[in-house]
Amino acid sequence: QVQLQESGPGLVKPSETLSLTCTVSGGSISSYYWSWIRQPPGKGLEWIGYVSHTGSANYNSSLARRVTLSVDTSNKQFSLKVNYVTAADTAVYYCARSRSSSFPDYFDYWGQGTVVTVSS
């Protein structure tokens, strides 16, 4: 059974960089597309971006200038960095896997989510 686990600081100061890591267990990180999705308090889901096992990435256009995704296949991890955060970046951050191994599509495995608060 594939499992994903997010890790990283729960509190980030405004204008600083939010950094999260997702560790994959119970399955291979090779193939598939690995995404980050966030959910502000009381609101809906926002896809942030995905990275493939080869390291190629694609981002939500609304966040592209501040976001970087990367993958470390040897440690079965992928990571998210969001620069210059503001209070609007406060959310639950989920990592997730694409259902297809051939192209990014729907999300069939999710981490439990990690709460990130932006505050001084």
Add this chain to the structure above:
Amino acid sequence: EIVLTQSPATLSLSPGERATLSCRTGQSVGSYLAWYQQKPGQAPRLVIYDASNRATGIPARFSGSGSGTDFTLTISSLEPEDFAVYYCQQRAGLTFGGGTKVEIK
């Protein structure tokens, strides 16, 4: 960016009743649409993909239909565990709709 609009925002029903949720996309997405269920404090769970295919472990009372710009998720007879928020998502740009909350009447 393709915008997904879900309606209604809230659906108040009793256990055993039929739930019909709608998702409209701003342009055609073919059959490339999914539905997710999210309960409080939990990650979303894939329910339907490619408009009408049930994901692994999803009961037969869940069904999806539609193509192009209009899609429907139907729960034939609500069980207590079905009360949750449901989101649609399109495959091309990976965007989500705003969600429909199915609450107990």
